[in-house]
Amino acid sequence: MGNSPEDKDLVAQTLSGERDAFGVLVERYAAQARRVARAVLGDPDDADDAAQDGFLSALVKLAQYDARRPFGPWLMRIVANAATDRRRRRTVRRAEPLDTSLVGGGPRPDAAAVRSELGDRLRSALAELPERRRTAVVLFDVEGYSHAEIAGILGIPEGTVRSEVFHARRRLRTLLADWKEQAR
Amino acid sequence: MKNEPSFDHRPDPELGGVLRAALEPRGDHAAFVARVMAQYERALDRATIPALDILASWFRPGIAVAAAALVAGFLFGRSILTPVRAPAPASIEAAMAPAEGPGGAGLAALVTADDPPDASVVYASLVDQR
Numbered sequence: 001m002g003n004s005p006e007d008k009d010l011v012a013q014t015l016s017g018e019r020d021a022f023g024v025l026v027e028r029y030a031a032q033a034r035r036v037a038r039a040v041l042g043d044p045d046d047a048d049d050a051a052q053d054g055f056l057s058a059l060v061k062l063a064q065y066d067a068r069r070p071f072g073p074w075l076m077r078i079v080a081n082a083a084t085d086r087r088r089r090r091t092v093r094r095a096e097p098l099d100t101s102l103v104g105g106g107p108r109p110d111a112a113a114v115r116s117e118l119g120d121r122l123r124s125a126l127a128e129l130p131e132r133r134r135t136a137v138v139l140f141d142v143e144g145y146s147h148a149e150i151a152g153i154l155g156i157p158e159g160t161v162r163s164e165v166f167h168a169r170r171r172l173r174t175l176l177a178d179w180k181e182q183a184r
Numbered sequence: 185m186k187n188e189p190s191f192d193h194r195p196d197p198e199l200g201g202v203l204r205a206a207l208e209p210r211g212d213h214a215a216f217v218a219r220v221m222a223q224y225e226r227a228l229d230r231a232t233i234p235a236l237d238i239l240a241s242w243f244r245p246g247i248a249v250a251a252a253a254l255v256a257g258f259l260f261g262r263s264i265l266t267p268v269r270a271p272a273p274a275s276i277e278a279a280m281a282p283a284e285g286p287g288g289a290g291l292a293a294l295v296t297a298d299d300p301p302d303a304s305v306v307y308a309s310l311v312d313q314r
Contacts, residue, residue, distance in 0.1 A: 141200035
């Protein structure tokens with residue numbers, strides 16, 4: 001999970017001015033950063049903006065990265081913070097809660113049908129969860145981070161991470177079970 | 185996927201799979217990478233210029249404070265190291281006059297004076313006594 005020696009080598013190369021090394025890091029973590037940002041924000045366009053903010057913020061702070069630790073959690077913390085900041089700004093701007101109509105990411109072709117419907121339901125269910133809860137479950141079940149790493153990313157105790165993942169899973173598993181039942 | 189509510193320390197592959205699909209970015213991966221890298225130099229520039237400004241803004245008052253501290257230290261050190269010069273007594277009577285209190289100022293002035301009393305004053309007082 002992103003703890004390969006190449007990460008720290010790429011960081012060192014970036015710090016010595018090698019632009020392409022940072023490009024490899026972006027390439028490597030882009031999908032994960034975009035998913036995590038989307039878990040926080042819901043809207044895919046906002047999520048991409050936040051993921052970009054996160055990468056550029058990480059670039060600026062790269063000298064602060066401790067090469068003895070895995071790069072992924074360090075980067076995801078910055079991305080999650082960038083997404084949270086963007087969400088706060090958006091909430092202030094719109095003065096309204098997360099718009100669940102945005103969660104699906106706009107209209108989809110009918111051909112996507114079943115999988116798309118489940119995706120929409122999951123995104124809606126995620127949007128109803130508290131931000132920290134949905135971010136925790138995505139980091140754990142989608143991105144494979146440990147509880148300790150998620151605690152570091154979200155800046156909360158490990159026990160709280162376990163609790164958040166537990167409650168998020170319970171809600172999402174219920175939804176998934178209902179969907180399976182309907183699909184029969 | 186497990187349906188029991190008890191906590192499982194392992195990632196749930198089924199739930200993880202459907203969540204991953206639900207959160208998968210819409211746009212082109214390469215386009216996103218290119219978009220980030222297009223901001224590479226700008227991000228570094230933005231980070232460098234304010235940092236230099238901040239350092240410069242710290243530098244100016246820092247110099248002023250350091251100069252003031254040097255001057256204050258010099259004056260303080262000089263005041264400590266320079267001995268207080270007691271005025272030399274004008275006559276032997278003045279030098280030997282009994283003090284108003286114990287260990288009086290007249291004797292103290294003679295003993296602590298840096299300059300010896302004028303010899304003519306001493307001899308004059310001896311001649312007068314004879």
